[in-house]
Amino acid sequence: MYPDRFDSSTLSTEDNNILTEFNTRRAIVGRYIRQHKIQLFTCPSCAFPTLYDKGIFEVCSICDWEDDGQDDEDADEIFDGPNGKLSLTEYRVATGYMLRTLCHQEKGALVEEPVYILTIIKQHEARMDAFHEEHSMNVDDDHPVWQAWKKEKMKLRLNLIRKENQLLS
Numbered sequence: 001m002y003p004d005r006f007d008s009s010t011l012s013t014e015d016n017n018i019l020t021e022f023n024t025r026r027a028i029v030g031r032y033i034r035q036h037k038i039q040l041f042t043c044p045s046c047a048f049p050t051l052y053d054k055g056i057f058e059v060c061s062i063c064d065w066e067d068d069g070q071d072d073e074d075a076d077e078i079f080d081g082p083n084g085k086l087s088l089t090e091y092r093v094a095t096g097y098m099l100r101t102l103c104h105q106e107k108g109a110l111v112e113e114p115v116y117i118l119t120i121i122k123q124h125e126a127r128m129d130a131f132h133e134e135h136s137m138n139v140d141d142d143h144p145v146w147q148a149w150k151k152e153k154m155k156l157r158l159n160l161i162r163k164e165n166q167l168l169s
């Protein structure tokens with residue numbers, strides 16, 4: 001059985017701009033983590049360094065892509081696995097628009113320097129770990145702990161956006 005494929009020739013100019021932004025970010029962040037021998041991998045969907053390993057079904061804390069091993073070489077294929085009916089290419093484009101919308105809402109731009117990106121993600125991980133340590137994992141789904149946990153996840157995206165009035169600082 002051949003997997004279904006997404007026809008990437010149907011992408012608009014703007015969609016392709018989004019993919020270019022993705023590729024640029026991945027190249028810059030990827031080079032930095034290799035040069036500094038940092039044990040992280042860039043997410044195949046958002047390009048932020050959120051993964052501890054490759055293809056072990058970690059869920060990206062920024063874009064929610066589940067790393068099922070799909071990457072550039074088969075990006076147009078629709079695996080119909082944990083990421084549903086979207087090819088990686090479509091998920092990249094959707095993630096790019098989601099981040100762009102957030103930037104417009106916050107009147108800012110995504111942080112580009114790898115050193116700041118890594119610091120922000122590390123701070124987030126530390127806060128998320130504190131949740132697991134402070135609270136037992138067997139609290140109910142509607143417990144306030146989980147609301148706070150979800151809020152913390154949202155905060156990561158917002159922290160990656162530098163407000164216009166902070167651009168010069």
Ligand SMILES: [Zn+2]
Nearest residue numbers: 043046060063
């Ligand atoms: Zn991601």
